[in-house]
Amino acid sequence: MTKLRVGFAGTPDFAATVLLNQINNPSLQDLVDWQLVISQPNRRVGRGRNLAPSAVSQVALERNMELLTPQSLRGLDPASQSAFEAVKRKHLDLLIVIAFGQILPAEVLALPRYGCINLHASLLPRWRGAAPIQRALQANDTQTGVCLMQMDEGLDTGPVWECASTAIDPLDNAQTLHDRLSELASELLRSFLVRRPFETSLPRPQSADGVCYAKKIKAEERQCFFTATADQVYGLIRCLDPSPGASAELKGQPLKFGGARLVERHGQWGRAGEIVALAEPHKGLVVACGSGALELGWLQRAGGNRLKAHDFQKGFGLRPGECFGSEGSIA
DSSP states (O other), rough: OOOEEEEEOOSSSHHHHHHHHHHHGGGEEEEEEEEEEEEEOOEEETTEEEOOOOOHHHHHHHTTOEEEEOOOOSSHHHHHHHHHHHHHHHHOOEEESSSOSSSOHHHHHTTSSTEEEEEEESTTTTTESSSSHHHHHHTTTTTEEEEEEESSSSSSSSOEEEEEEEOOOOOOOHHHHHHHHHHHHHHHHHHHHHHGGGGGOOBBOOOOOOEEEEEOOOOGGGGGTTTSSSSHHHHHHHHHHHHHTTEEEEEEEEEEOOOEEESSSSSOSTTTBBEEEOOOOTSEEEOOSSSSEEOOOOEEEEEEEEEHHHHHHHHHHHOTTBBBBBOOOOO
16 A cells, blocks of 8 residues: 655644644554645744744654645745645645634645645534634533545534544533643544545545534634623633633623632522632632632632632632622624
8 A cells, every 4th residue: 555645734723733643653654755845934832922933843843754834725825826836736635624714725725635634623614713622611511523525615614524522521620621622633533544444435524504604713702791690601601711811800800710610500599790709728719600609619810829718718808799700792
């Protein structure tokens, strides 16, 4: 069996984990020849705003893989054209794309012999778009997964090769679900590359039913309004946990918090945002919502350390009856 000439396009940790797992897997050593890696250009990060490579770029650099970091693959500028020609010269069999962050133009999609394969972190057609993990949590979905899709010019609209699913645990947050899906994605892709179904069959079109979009989380969405139902607040908090964290004011100070657990979905526990029970060791701070109540497992003051609810309330001097800001509502 001849080796597949494969390229990889991706940017964040999720994609880097999948790439590294493929490179390190012995079952692919004689089956895949990794030709090049494409990622987003270096970005300024941290308080010092220093330029740093993406997580995928770091993997490529550490493994001495050929790396392209174009601003775009669809522009007419010399840099974009140079990147396009570099991909073209590789005569790829496949280009694997995971959270790359750019829409690939038709001329790039047509370059590999078997086209471009996107690995997406949802059960398509649900949660097409940029933030499928966060939006699944926000919607309190009970199941999600990963899909391998043949790319077309639409936003996650191409026919699907295979999917793998996993239950969403009530205690999952964005990090735990991210980590589990990255491992699920790694195994799905490994199996796909070993079996090569694209050589003998075709993917199935996506259903027209159940289509929804996972828009990127905006900064203003991090503001938590306890006037919403406990279900809505719970979904928002855990989709932002552990980073960047949901936020609201308490005693005139902005706080971040997470580690949410539902106490009750319905019923009136007090004013929306009211602290109705102080945290005991190993338990959370109980806060009333528009209906129902939930626990907060950790809280953090601006510039401070993240503390468990029991430790935070002692340092912050919290008392039952104090209330988080409760103006507004969650859309």
